Amino acid sequence: MPSVPFKKILIANRGEIAVRVISACKELGIQTVAVYSEADRYSSHVRFADQAICIGPAKSARSYLDIASIISAAEITNVDAIHPGYGFLSENAGFAEVCETSGIKFIGPRPDVIRLMGVKERARAFMREMGVPVLPGSPGVLTSAEEGLELAEKIGYPVILKASAGGGGRGMRVVNNPDELPSNFIQAQNEAGSAFSSADVYLEKYIGAPRHIEFQILADEHGNVEILGERECSVQRRHQKLLEESPSPAVTDKQRAEISVALRKAITHAGYTNAGTVEFLMDEKGNLYFIEVNARVQVEHPVTEFVTGIDIVKSQIRIAQGETLKEILPGPVELRGHSIECRINAENPVTFVPSPGRITGFHVPGGIGVRVDTWAYTDCVIPPFYDSLVAKLITYGSDRTEAIRRMQRALGMFIVEGIHTSIPLQQKILADPDFQAGNFDTNFIKRFTGPK
Numbered sequence: 001m002p003s004v005p006f007k008k009i010l011i012a013n014r015g016e017i018a019v020r021v022i023s024a025c026k027e028l029g030i031q032t033v034a035v036y037s038e039a040d041r042y043s044s045h046v047r048f049a050d051q052a053i054c055i056g057p058a059k060s061a062r063s064y065l066d067i068a069s070i071i072s073a074a075e076i077t078n079v080d081a082i083h084p085g086y087g088f089l090s091e092n093a094g095f096a097e098v099c100e101t102s103g104i105k106f107i108g109p110r111p112d113v114i115r116l117m118g119v120k121e122r123a124r125a126f127m128r129e130m131g132v133p134v135l136p137g138s139p140g141v142l143t144s145a146e147e148g149l150e151l152a153e154k155i156g157y158p159v160i161l162k163a164s165a166g167g168g169g170r171g172m173r174v175v176n177n178p179d180e181l182p183s184n185f186i187q188a189q190n191e192a193g194s195a196f197s198s199a200d201v202y203l204e205k206y207i208g209a210p211r212h213i214e215f216q217i218l219a220d221e222h223g224n225v226e227i228l229g230e231r232e233c234s235v236q237r238r239h240q241k242l243l244e245e246s247p248s249p250a251v252t253d254k255q256r257a258e259i260s261v262a263l264r265k266a267i268t269h270a271g272y273t274n275a276g277t278v279e280f281l282m283d284e285k286g287n288l289y290f291i292e293v294n295a296r297v298q299v300e301h302p303v304t305e306f307v308t309g310i311d312i313v314k315s316q317i318r319i320a321q322g323e324t325l326k327e328i329l330p331g332p333v334e335l336r337g338h339s340i341e342c343r344i345n346a347e348n349p350v351t352f353v354p355s356p357g358r359i360t361g362f363h364v365p366g367g368i369g370v371r372v373d374t375w376a377y378t379d380c381v382i383p384p385f386y387d388s389l390v391a392k393l394i395t396y397g398s399d400r401t402e403a404i405r406r407m408q409r410a411l412g413m414f415i416v417e418g419i420h421t422s423i424p425l426q427q428k429i430l431a432d433p434d435f436q437a438g439n440f441d442t443n444f445i446k447r448f449t450g451p452k
């Protein structure tokens, strides 16, 4: 089937990612429709879109998560497609299905594929079958504490109980010995049940000092798959990423090539389309193990864009239009140089307590190799209802040292007044000799904040 260009896209999101998608649409000559909650009336995504529709009150459940309101907005404005961004409805298979039945293209994988990837232990089983290395663990949902005890005995402690439908770093419990397992199993089930749509949990080997490594995928609707290298996201607080980079200082060329071969097969077999990320943990010996798939664009996609020269969001839209990767990509995928992203969150840099409020002064850095993705501006108000991401500062250098130095100077030129931000913490991370040497894991941040 020949590809049909979209005329108008609705962006079912807010904040910096809504602005990012609007930018991609403008470059592709596509009209845009923003949706916003009453708390976001003065947000830049509302200003920069061609049309904007208020979809409800501040509470996400009644606005950005309200499928009926979003579909009505899409129908009133007569859009061809919806870009879901990340978070909110981006990995909601039901939403993707409603889009389909309403004759609106969902910019993402098919609903059945989102469903497979969204149930983590099913995605694990699938990847294992495809020959992708997976952490030892339960073959499916853990049915009883006895089954957990038996498995943990075989695998060896510590193990981790994880919510099948978990996300955002929540719904995980580390179990250090058999005594702790039964009570943790019940608590994990209860927590999963109240936080997510399902009380299912599964078990896997716990790695004490892992590195978080993830591979970026693009797949068109004609069976072609490209792997755009990896990102390292080991600088995390409370299992949530703070700083990301590409390539990873820990992944070898051989490893990258091997994982790419296995992923290409798995992604093709799953019928996965559009953009996606396959997440791995690296153990102390340097082995990589699959943990989950994120079936959407990631916050940290810009570091991959810098090192590959590929616009991931434009690629998503063009894939959804039916174009082939051959048409979309400028040539063979190559990784060049090094890129780092720092998340600038509205939060206390020591306690991580959110710091919403009015930004009284805002100045973003620029210059060669510096990119800022944000929705904020002087006098805007960071609402307390959503995540605390205010801006992403991304730098590029011909090598890691240059990317770090550039990030240090850019952080020094980033001025945000009126609220607390993660900038001081990011400066400490960048100045740390172990970080600079590429020698860190997901526990790294504890040295700045004390054990949590």
Ligand code: ADP
Binding pocket: 135, 160, 166, 167, 168, 169, 170, 172, 204, 205, 206, 207, 208, 210, 212, 236, 239, 279, 281, 291, 292, 442
């Ligand atoms: P989510 O979907 O909530 O982000 P993930 O499965 O991606 O959950 O895990 C998030 C983070 O939690 C990882 O980057 C890592 O820091 C930690 N984690 C998850 N599984 C394990 C494990 N088996 N061993 C050690 N740490 C883990």
